[in-house]
Amino acid sequence: MTAAFERFAALHPGAVLVCFGLVGACVGSFLNVCIHRLPKGESVVTPGSRCACGEPIPWWCNLPVLGWLLLRGRARCCGGRISARYPVVELLTALAFAGSWWLLPPAKAFAACLFLPLLILLAGCDLEDMLVPDAPNFTLVGAGLMASMLLPELQGETGHAVAAMNRIHSAGDSLFGIAVGTAVVWWVRTVGTVLAGREAMGEADIILCAGVGAWCGWEGALFCLFGGSIVGVITALPGVISARVRGAEYEGVVPFVPSMAVAGALWFLRGPELVRAWHHWVSG
Ligand SMILES: [Zn+2]
Numbered sequence: 467m468t469a470a471f472e473r474f475a476a477l478h479p480g481a482v483l484v485c486f487g488l489v490g491a492c493v494g495s496f497l498n499v500c501i502h503r504l505p506k507g508e509s510v511v512t513p514g515s516r517c518a519c520g521e522p523i524p525w526w527c528n529l530p531v532l533g534w535l536l537l538r539g540r541a542r543c544c545g546g547r548i549s550a551r552y553p554v555v556e557l558l559t560a561l562a563f564a565g566s567w568w569l570l571p572p573a574k575a576f577a578a579c580l581f582l583p584l585l586i587l588l589a590g591c592d593l594e595d596m597l598v599p600d601a602p603n604f605t606l607v608g609a610g611l612m613a614s615m616l617l618p619e620l621q622g623e624t625g626h627a628v629a630a631m632n633r634i635h636s637a638g639d640s641l642f643g644i645a646v647g648t649a650v651v652w653w654v655r656t657v658g659t660v661l662a663g664r665e666a667m668g669e670a671d672i673i674l675c676a677g678v679g680a681w682c683g684w685e686g687a688l689f690c691l692f693g694g695s696i697v698g699v700i701t702a703l704p705g706v707i708s709a710r711v712r713g714a715e716y717e718g719v720v721p722f723v724p725s726m727a728v729a730g731a732l733w734f735l736r737g738p739e740l741v742r743a744w745h746h747w748v749s750g
């Protein structure tokens with residue numbers, strides 16, 4: 467099965483890339499349902515998709531990206547606005563799938579098709595409702611540990627003579643990643659809360675960083691926190707500057723979960739290259 471797939475992929479790289487993108491768009495469509503319903507504690511399976519006015523949505527309006535474009539962002543039944551979040555999440559997931567296939571070896575690319583959608587889901591829930599549900603967050607941690615055991619390539623553990631040793635080492639790397647991710651965010655949160663005098667970061671941030679550690683190992687967990695902080699500061703900067711210009715206090719919050727998700731995805735796709743580029747840049 468895998469040999470046949472590899473032969474097909476070698477013959478038709480473009481077709482496989484398009485397939486990954488299309489599957490990604492459909493997964494993105496499902497993520498939209500999850501982002502809308504999970505923080506409210508609703509089932510993601512039933513009822514079928516409905517407009518805010520209660521009308522069932524015909525299948526063609528649900529086509530990823532296309533449906534939104536055909537409707538020009540307005541519901542067919544009642545003319546209500548459909549959030550741009552829908553096509554954005556679908557397009558982003560499509561790009562994540564196609565990009566994984568483009569950038570990563572096949573086994574890691576398939577793993578990315580579970581890791582990246584979970585990150586998009588968690589980031590989407592945080593941006594939409596400022597509420598990160600525990601279930602997908604803990605799923606990220608557990609799935610990372612399982613995936614590391616099944617695919618030792620994820621943690622770069624392929625050099626042992628006995629195949630079982632690769633799996634054991636890989637699971638160990640994953641557990642260590644979880645420990646480091648949990649510990650660093652806990653410390654930053656504790657010190658930050660004392661310094662700022664109010665809650666700095668939340669439990670969701672701890673679980674997310676542990677999850678990235680489970681998939682990427684301890685270096686990935688550190689990059690998730692520190693790279694994520696840089697992403698967070700960059701995205702908050704326009705708001706901070708415009709508040710200063712108006713002479714007001716900045717009242718927004720740094721969206722930590724989405725920023726850390728971006729950093730985690732970057733590390734999974736291009737981690738070692740990022741570190742090499744950094745060393746190169748620092749050492750001139
Ligand atoms: Zn409607």
